[in-house]
Amino acid sequence: MDTTAVRIPDLTGRTAIVTGANSGLGLETTRVLAGAGAHVVLAVRDEDKGRVAAESVRGKTEVRHLDLADLSSVRAFADRWQGDIHLLINNAGIMAVPKGKTKDGFESQFGVNHLGHFALTNLLLEQVTGRVVTVSSSLHRMAKGIDFDDVAMDRGYSPYKAYARSKLANLLFTLELQRRLEDAGSTVLATAAHPGYATTDLHGYGSHPLLRGITRLSSRVFGQSAANGALPTIFAATQDVPGAAFAGPKSMGGTRGAPALSSRSEEAWDGRAAKRLWVLSEELTGVSFPFPPADRA
Numbered sequence: 001m002d003t004t005a006v007r008i009p010d011l012t013g014r015t016a017i018v019t020g021a022n023s024g025l026g027l028e029t030t031r032v033l034a035g036a037g038a039h040v041v042l043a044v045r046d047e048d049k050g051r052v053a054a055e056s057v058r059g060k061t062e063v064r065h066l067d068l069a070d071l072s073s074v075r076a077f078a079d080r081w082q083g084d085i086h087l088l089i090n091n092a093g094i095m096a097v098p099k100g101k102t103k104d105g106f107e108s109q110f111g112v113n114h115l116g117h118f119a120l121t122n123l124l125l126e127q128v129t130g131r132v133v134t135v136s137s138s139l140h141r142m143a144k145g146i147d148f149d150d151v152a153m154d155r156g157y158s159p160y161k162a163y164a165r166s167k168l169a170n171l172l173f174t175l176e177l178q179r180r181l182e183d184a185g186s187t188v189l190a191t192a193a194h195p196g197y198a199t200t201d202l203h204g205y206g207s208h209p210l211l212r213g214i215t216r217l218s219s220r221v222f223g224q225s226a227a228n229g230a231l232p233t234i235f236a237a238t239q240d241v242p243g244a245a246f247a248g249p250k251s252m253g254g255t256r257g258a259p260a261l262s263s264r265s266e267e268a269w270d271g272r273a274a275k276r277l278w279v280l281s282e283e284l285t286g287v288s289f290p291f292p293p294a295d296r297a
Ligand SMILES: NC(=O)c1ccc[n+]([C@@H]2O[C@H](COP(=O)([O-])OP(=O)(O)OC[C@H]3O[C@@H](n4cnc5c(N)ncnc54)[C@H](OP(=O)(O)O)[C@@H]3O)[C@@H](O)[C@H]2O)c1
Pocket: 019, 020, 021, 022, 023, 024, 025, 026, 043, 044, 045, 046, 049, 066, 067, 068, 069, 070, 091, 092, 093, 094, 095, 112, 135, 136, 137, 138, 194, 195, 196, 197, 198, 199, 200, 201, 202, 203, 223, 229
């Protein structure tokens, strides 16, 4: 990793939660945060894999169970939580999987990548003191808005369309979360990041073996390392950026290199869609934003 790309502050005494921390970008994010002194909780669906991952990290770590495809698991994680959270890193994700449903019946990519993190964030928000960073993707640009009248994608499922929609949802979530935090008078920041194109296990999903093989090979040949792919997340978590900032690599068309502020699609700036998605997500998960608007009198 090019550690000169981001100047990381001392995080001694701080606590961070990283979802999907047992591989890829989540594990590399964990390494950097723990290396800077933070106590990092690896929030993972497979605790054995999580423990192996944690053993490879120098610093203070802890493994806790979290399955974002199951709201009862998200609630159990939040119920057990005690103490301040300096950084909540919503990193876990699945990409281009065959059509499926989460335990609660949501289309799986929307359910894991967006709704699981939506519920987790709101359930933990009163304990967050620093930032909520959500990992999106440049593929969010493929989504031309959220299809509010067919969230289950019953009218036609496409693995990549569903992924793109979930990653657009990550950015709209960040936009509306930041707006609500400001409205509530909170100093907590909501930011987002994307890694460009990084070599991780993410490219091992997909329904067709040939397509799976091609995407895996292409990621190995053209992708940057997972360590470099994690730098935009670290940037969004620790650098002086505005609320709702979106960080990504600045070279090669935003696919690799040192992190910087990144552009996003017009759809990802749509405040009305962000509000509508928020209301829908509250209805679907039964979890709400915990703070009332600040008294501006
Ligand atoms: N790699 C890229 O080029 C790229 C590009 C754009 C965006 N991203 C985003 O980067 C993030 C991290 O992905 P990655 O590239 O590091 O891929 P990865 O190595 O496959 O990591 C994904 C992580 O998410 C976890 N996860 C999946 N479903 C989960 C669930 N139901 N509950 C809890 N954890 C779950 C996985 O756990 P298991 O190990 O148990 O499967 C794994 O730890 C994702 O949000 C992805 O969309 C990646």
